[in-house]
Every structure is written in structure tokens, then in C-alpha cells.
Amino acid sequence: MSAVIIILLVLAVLLVIFTLQNSFEITISVFFWEISDAPLVLVLLICVLLGYILAAIYFYPRIWKLKKDFRQAEKAGKKLETQLESRDVSLEKTNPEGIELDVDDEDNGFFRE
Secondary structure, eight states: OHHHHHHHHHHHHHHHHHHHHTOOEEEEEETTEEEEEEEHHHHHHHHHHHHHHHHHHHHHHHHHHHHHHHHHHHHHHHHHHHHHHHHTOOTTTSOTTSOOOOOSOSTTOTTOO
């Protein structure tokens, strides 16, 4: 918990330094509007916040779809696990390829003549 507090304090100090270094007043012109004497630091922070909000709005439907797909995949996995348990098949006993290559008789082997 103390590491989080230290990180927050460092970020707060950096924000204060950023604010003091960018305390200029600027004029913003957007189409027919003009905002005069706006602090530069406030304009920068508002732009960053708006960018974050727009990105969150843009990606929210995709995140929602991925969460839905993940829940469906979890349900399908659980269903397959219950089917595997009901069949009582031991995966350790069978070879993954389904072919057993251990031959005790070397004379009757596949590659022997």
C-alpha cells in the first residue's frame, strides 16, 4: 500500500511542476468562438481528458463484445469439461496421436525387413 501512496505523491509533485511551468495564458479560437486568457495547463489537461473519454466511447462496444465472447467461451469450456468427466476417459492412458509406437518384437516391427 505504501508503494501506491509514494507513486501518487510523485505524480502529484510532477503535476504541480507541470502546472507552474505552463502557467501562460493563451487565446483559443475555434470557428467563430474565441476564448481569451485561458491557462495553458488547463487547456492541455482538458484536451487529454477529452481524448481519453473519446477513446473510451469509441472502444466500449468492442470491449463489450469481447467480454460477451469470453463468457460464451467459458461456458463452452465448462460444458466440454463436464462431457469429458462424464465419459470417464483418461487422457494419460492414450497417446495424443492415437498411435502406439512401442514394439516389443523387433523382428516384426514396421521398419524391419
